[in-house]
Amino acid sequence: MATVLKEPSRTFNEYLLIPGYSGMEARPDNVSLRTPVVKFKKGEESALYMNIPLTSAVMQAVSDDNMAVALAKEGGISFIFGSQPVESQAEMVKRAKSYKAGFVPSDSNLRPDATLQDVLDLKKEKGHSTIAITEDGTADGKLLGIVTSKDYRVSRMDPQTKVKEFMTPFDKMVWGQEGITLSEANDIIWDNKVNQLPIIDKKGRLTSFVFRKDYDSHKENPNELLDENKRYIVGAGINTRDYEERVPALLDAGADILVIDSSEGYSEWQAATIKWIRDKYGDNVKVGAGNVVDADGFRFLADCGADFVKIGIGGGSICITREQKGIGRGQASAVIDVAKARDEYFKETGVYIPICSDGGIVYDYHMTLALAMGADFIMLGRYFARFDESPSAKLMVNGNYVKEYWGEGSARARNWQRYDLGGDSKLKFEEGVDSYVPYAGSLHDNVQMSLGKVKSTMCNCGALSIPDFQKNAKLTLVSAVSIVEGGAHDVILKEVSPGTGQR
Ligand code: MZP
Numbered sequence: 001m002a003t004v005l006k007e008p009s010r011t012f013n014e015y016l017l018i019p020g021y022s023g024m025e026a027r028p029d030n031v032s033l034r035t036p037v038v039k040f041k042k043g044e045e046s047a048l049y050m051n052i053p054l055t056s057a058v059m060q061a062v063s064d065d066n067m068a069v070a071l072a073k074e075g076g077i078s079f080i081f082g083s084q085p086v087e088s089q090a091e092m093v094k095r096a097k098s099y100k101a102g103f104v105p106s107d108s109n110l111r112p113d114a115t116l117q118d119v120l121d122l123k124k125e126k127g128h129s130t131i132a133i134t135e136d137g138t139a140d141g142k143l144l145g146i147v148t149s150k151d152y153r154v155s156r157m158d159p160q161t162k163v164k165e166f167m168t169p170f171d172k173m174v175w176g177q178e179g180i181t182l183s184e185a186n187d188i189i190w191d192n193k194v195n196q197l198p199i200i201d202k203k204g205r206l207t208s209f210v211f212r213k214d215y216d217s218h219k220e221n222p223n224e225l226l227d228e229n230k231r232y233i234v235g236a237g238i239n240t241r242d243y244e245e246r247v248p249a250l251l252d253a254g255a256d257i258l259v260i261d262s263s264e265g266y267s268e269w270q271a272a273t274i275k276w277i278r279d280k281y282g283d284n285v286k287v288g289a290g291n292v293v294d295a296d297g298f299r300f301l302a303d304c305g306a307d308f309v310k311i312g313i314g315g316g317s318i319c320i321t322r323e324q325k326g327i328g329r330g331q332a333s334a335v336i337d338v339a340k341a342r343d344e345y346f347k348e349t350g351v352y353i354p355i356c357s358d359g360g361i362v363y364d365y366h367m368t369l370a371l372a373m374g375a376d377f378i379m380l381g382r383y384f385a386r387f388d389e390s391p392s393a394k395l396m397v398n399g400n401y402v403k404e405y406w407g408e409g410s411a412r413a414r415n416w417q418r419y420d421l422g423g424d425s426k427l428k429f430e431e432g433v434d435s436y437v438p439y440a441g442s443l444h445d446n447v448q449m450s451l452g453k454v455k456s457t458m459c460n461c462g463a464l465s466i467p468d469f470q471k472n473a474k475l476t477l478v479s480a481v482s483i484v485e486g487g488a489h490d491v492i493l494k495e496v497s498p499g500t501g502q503r
Contacts, residue, residue, distance in 0.1 A: 009330035011315070012366040013483070015373075018474040020462040028455035032465050035354070035376050037077070037257065038286045038307040042350040048233070048257060048286060050377060051075030051223040052451055053367075053466060055356065057316075057381035058082060058237030058261040060413050061392040061405045065234075068096035070389035070443045072232035075223030079259050079379075082237035083408060083415035086246045089236060090253040096234045097254035101224070102182040103199060103208040106130075111137035112144055112164035116157055119147055130196050132206050133167050143198055143206045145169045175200055178207050185210040227256060237261035238287075239417035240269035243276060251285065257307075259288040263321060263409065263419050263431065264313060266297035274304045291358055293334035295341035298355070302345050308354040310379065311338045315360030317382040318407035321431045331360040332373060339374020339470075364450040368457045371466055372473035381405070383450075386440035394439055401439035407432020 035053045036046030054076040056063045060083055068078035080092045108122050108131045123129055129149045134141030145167035152166050174192045176185050178201045189197050189212050197210045225233045236255040238246050240262060250258065260273055270289050277287050289301045290310025301309050314321040314328025322328040335357045346352045354376035361367055361380050370378050384390055385405040392404040408415040409431030416427040440446055463469035478486070 007333065009328075009334075010332045010477070011330045012332050012360065012362070012369045014330075014477055015332055015369050015475050016478050016486075017368065017372055017457060017461060018476055019460045020472055020474065022459055022462040026459040026462050026464065028452065028459055030464050031455040031458050033075075033451060033454070035466050036352070037354055037377065038288075039351055039353045042346070042352070046352075046354070050077055051225055052447070053371060053375075053377040054447065054451075055079060055235065055377055055379045056384040057358070057379050058259060059381050059385075059408050060084070060415075061403075062381050062384050062390055063237075064391040065092040065096040065099070066391065067384060067389050067443075068092075068234045069099045069232055070387075071384070071447075072096075072225045072234065073101075073221040074444065074447050075221075075225050076377075076447075077225065077233055077235045077257065079235040079237045079257075079261070080255075081408075082239055082246065082261055083413055083418065086242065086249045089246070090249040093234055093236055093250055093253035093255045097231050099232060100182070100208075101221075102185070102210055104211065105208050106132045106139045106198075106206055108132065109134055109137055109139050109141070109206075110147075110163055111135070112162070112167065114163045115159060116152055116154075116161045116163070116166070117159040119152070119163065120154065120159070130209065130211075132198060132209070133163055134206055140205050140207065142204050143170060143175070143200050146173055146196075146198060148195070170204075173198070176210065178202070182210065186212075233257070235259060238273070239420075240267075240273045241417045241420065243273050247277060247280075247285070251281075257286045257288070259308075259310065260290070261408070261418055262291065264327075265290040265292050265310070266300055267421075269420075270301060270306075271304045274301075274306060278305055288356065290356070292338065293329035294337050295344075298338045298341040298353075299345065302342075302351075302353050306353065308356055308376070309338065309342070310356045310358045311335055311375070312358035312360060312379075316358075316407065316432075317360070317362070317437075318405060318432045318435055319359065319409065320407075320433060321409065324429060324431055331357065332369065335370055335373040335375050342374065364453045365457065367450060368454045369475070371454070371469055372461075372475060374470050376466065382437055383446075384443065386437045387443040387446060388441065389443045395436070397436060402436035403439050404434070405437045406434040410434050 033052045034049050037048040038046050040046040052075040056067055056078040058079040058081050060081050063078040063080050071078045108126045108128050112133050131147040133145040147167045174194050176197050176199045185197050195212045199208045201207050233256045235257045236250045238258050277285050286307045288308040289306035291312050293313050298309050311334050315331040342355050356377050356379050357370040357375035358379035394403050406412045408418050412434045458469050461473050
């Protein structure tokens with residue numbers, strides 16, 4: 001008969017941390033959340049660290065180039081979704097890699113024969129008052145002039161007045177040449193008392209704008225994650241089907257790290273994918289693998305040469321794999337088991353393979369628990385899907401703003417490669433749902449708040465770094481009855497509780 005594990009399969013909700021001694025130095029400001037992303041030998045450094053232990057899920061509704069830039073600014077990594085054609089995924093990677101902090105592509109552009117009414121309409125639509133006037137009305141057309149609110153008076157002018165009659169023409173404008181640094185651009189802005197500086201290439205085509213407010217990105221984002229050329233670090237998802245085509249295209253586009261995106265990673269398909277990468281690129285190309293939920297799965301991927309291993313089957317908020325197929329494991333049990341295997345592997349081989357807890361984070365404290373249980377970093381889908389920076393639509397439903405969020409195993413995503421076990425190239429049944437999540441505002445504000453809580457709890461446990469926390473944290477299982485005690489109870493709440501959302 002089958003082997004039956006003695007321990008039940010447990011979720012994060014079933015655990016709590018017990019405080020440890022905290023000295024006066026245990027202050028959130030002193031906590032470092034720096035964490036290794038790829039494997040390293042004892043006594044050596046990892047080739048890649050993140051400044052915060054968060055990555056965004058390899059999902060259509062979560063990780064595009066916009067999310068990649070926003071998360072790298074905070075110090076984490078996005079894995080741009082792979083369930084799209086190779087060319088469009090590579091294009092997203094390229095866009096994120098070529099993003100230069102402070103150099104913003106122009107989102108409001110008109111031709112010189114547009115009218116004042118067009119200017120007013122565009123301003124209303126985009127919410128920006130700087131409009132580039134280019135020959136063909138595109139963001140990278142030949143720059144002919146600029147319109148800001150200083151150039152027109154709505155009360156005195158006919159709305160049909162042509163833009164070319166009131167724009168500031170090119171020969172009266174201040175501009176910068178492509179290639180200048182942000183600090184040089186800012187000097188021009190300050191010397192000329194302008195609010196924005198258009199940047200043009202050698203042929204006079206617009207490439208971007210620098211705005212006065214963006215004058216020091218690094219001061220605003222002290223944790224930003226940059227490569228040696230000061231470009232943001234960007235990840236990308238691959239699958240076990242078309243890697244021979246996809247991997248070279250993603251690397252050409254500048255991807256810094258790859259991950260095999262699969263619902264179940266304890267398979268020969270993953271071994272073949274990693275082997276192909278190692279044969280072609282050696283250890284230079286960094287690739288994570290997964291997902292697994294136990295020591296056997298970890299050991300297999302470690303022996304295959306994975307740079308990190310991702311944990312989680314069936315715990316994602318949009319995932320119905322456990323209902324559909326009866327397979328998976330509670331995320332807490334999975335992380336604890338794999339973390340043990342990772343530590344044993346380290347003792348045995350002297351190679352430390354970081355592990356990533358993927359999916360199932362509902363409350364911020366679940367992040368803290370995942371780290372305490374041994375995860376080096378965390379992957380989140382639902383969490384990031386709620387923010388302005390995610391690619392999905394923001395809608396008003398029943399009087400509340402929501403964002404769309406759908407699983408990679410849903411019919412909408414059509415990501416059959418993630419679930420493929422050979423046979424026809426199609427999704428045979430759904431393992432994910434299409435849903436809404438409450439809209440939550442900007443990524444920056446939310447990440448700061450969530451990590452503020454993580455740091456605060458780490459201080460309660462006397463830990464100033466993730467390795468320290470992993471080593472010294474004490475966890476306890478909670479009883480069903482004591483869970484009630486954890487929320488506000490036996491009082492009449494005036495408002496929805498910020499912790500649990502319960503009234
Ligand atoms: P969550 O953060 O929304 O709880 O979970 C996100 C994770 O769920 C993803 O990183 C991925 O591993 C997994 N996922 C994505 N799509 C599906 C599905 O359609 C899924 N079943 O399980």
